[in-house]
Amino acid sequence: MDLYFLGTGAGMPTTRRNVSSLVLRLQEERGTFWMFDCGEGTQHQVLRSPLKLGKCEFIFITHLHGDHLFGLPGLLSSRAYQGGVDPLTVFGPAGLSEFMETAFRVSDTHLPYTLHLQEIEPGEIWSDDSFRVTALPLDHRVPSYGYRVQELARPGKLRIEVLERMGIAPGPVYGKLKRGEDVTLPDGRRIAAAAVLGEQIPGKTVAILGDTRPCENAVRLAEGADVLVHEATFMENKRSNAHEYGHSTAADAAAIALKAGAGKLVLNHFSSRYKEEETLVHLLAEARAIFPSSVLADDLLAVPLAMEPEQ
Ligand SMILES: [Zn+2]
Numbered sequence: 001m002d003l004y005f006l007g008t009g010a011g012m013p014t015t016r017r018n019v020s021s022l023v024l025r026l027q028e029e030r031g032t033f034w035m036f037d038c039g040e041g042t043q044h045q046v047l048r049s050p051l052k053l054g055k056c057e058f059i060f061i062t063h064l065h066g067d068h069l070f071g072l073p074g075l076l077s078s079r080a081y082q083g084g085v086d087p088l089t090v091f092g093p094a095g096l097s098e099f100m101e102t103a104f105r106v107s108d109t110h111l112p113y114t115l116h117l118q119e120i121e122p123g124e125i126w127s128d129d130s131f132r133v134t135a136l137p138l139d140h141r142v143p144s145y146g147y148r149v150q151e152l153a154r155p156g157k158l159r160i161e162v163l164e165r166m167g168i169a170p171g172p173v174y175g176k177l178k179r180g181e182d183v184t185l186p187d188g189r190r191i192a193a194a195a196v197l198g199e200q201i202p203g204k205t206v207a208i209l210g211d212t213r214p215c216e217n218a219v220r221l222a223e224g225a226d227v228l229v230h231e232a233t234f235m236e237n238k239r240s241n242a243h244e245y246g247h248s249t250a251a252d253a254a255a256i257a258l259k260a261g262a263g264k265l266v267l268n269h270f271s272s273r274y275k276e277e278e279t280l281v282h283l284l285a286e287a288r289a290i291f292p293s294s295v296l297a298d299d300l301l302a303v304p305l306a307m308e309p310e311q
C-alpha cells in the first residue's frame with residue numbers, strides 16, 4: 001500500500017503541476033487502486049504514470065470545485081479503452097450525480113461498463129471484510145469531505161507448533177483456522193482459531209482530506225493514522241488569505257497532524273503562486289517546525305506510508 005500523486009497544484013494547472021488527484025495503490029492488498037479527486041487533465045497524468053485505469057476500483061471526490069472534479073467525465077470515458085470493463089463506483093458530495101449525468105447526456109456519452117454514482121452522507125460510506133471508508137465534512141467554501149481509509153486487522157500467523165503438539169496434521173483444517181474460523185475435528189475435538197493464531201496484524205490507516213480550513217473533523221479523520229494527506233495551499237505569511245478562502249497553511253496542516261497523532265504528514269495542493277522549488281522548501285520547513293515527519297507531495301511521485309530513514 002502506498003500513495004501516488006498525479007496532481008498537486010491548487011486552483012489551476014501550471015506547466016510544473018497539474019490540479020488535484022492522487023491514488024492509494026492497493027496492489028498487494030487488492031490488485032487495484034483507489035483514486036481521490038480527479039482534476040482536469042488527470043487522465044494525461046495517468047498516461048505518464050505506471051497506473052492502468054482498468055485497475056481503478058473506486059473514485060472518491062472530496063468536493064465539487066473544478067480543480068478536483070473537471071477531469072472525471074473524460075477519465076471515465078477513456079477507462080473503457082484501457083481495459084476498464086468492471087463496474088466502478090464514484091463517491092462524492094451531493095451534486096455529483098447532476099454534474100456527471102448532465103455531462104454524459106449533453107455529450108451523448110455512453111459507458112460500456114456500469115457506473116455507480118454515490119452521493120455521500122457523513123459516516124461510514126463503504127466497507128468489506130478488509131477495509132472500511134468513512135467520510136466527514138470539512139470547512140471549505142462548498143461542502144468538502146475528508147476520507148479515512150482503514151485497513152482492518154488481519155488474523156495473526158498460524159502457530160504450526162501448537163497444532164503439531166495437538167497432533168493435528170496439515171490439511172484443509174489449517175486453512176480454516178488461518179482464516180479465523182473455529183473447527184470441529186473428525187474425533188469431535190473443537191479447536192478455537194484464537195487458540196492457535198498469533199497476535200492480530202494491525203491494518204494501515206490513511207486520511208485523505210479535501211480543501212479545508214483547520215477544523216476538528218480533520219483531527220478526527222486523522223486520529224492515529226499512519227499517513228495524513230492535508231492541503232497546504234499557502235505559507236504562514238498568507239494565513240489570513242488562506243482562512244478567508246477556506247484553505248490551510250502548511251503550519252495549520254502540521255498542527256492537525258500533531259493533534260491527531262498521525263505517523264506522517266504529506267503536504268499537498270500548493271498555490272500556483274509558489275513557482276520556485278525553494279519556496280516550497282520554506283513551506284515544508286514551516287510544517288516540520290511543528291510536525292517533523294512532514295513531506296511534500298509532487299506530481300508523479302510515489303510516497304510510502306512510513307517515513308523514510310533519510311528524510
Ligand atoms: Zn482545490
Ligand SMILES: [Zn+2]
Pocket residue numbers: 063065140211
Ligand atoms: Zn476547493
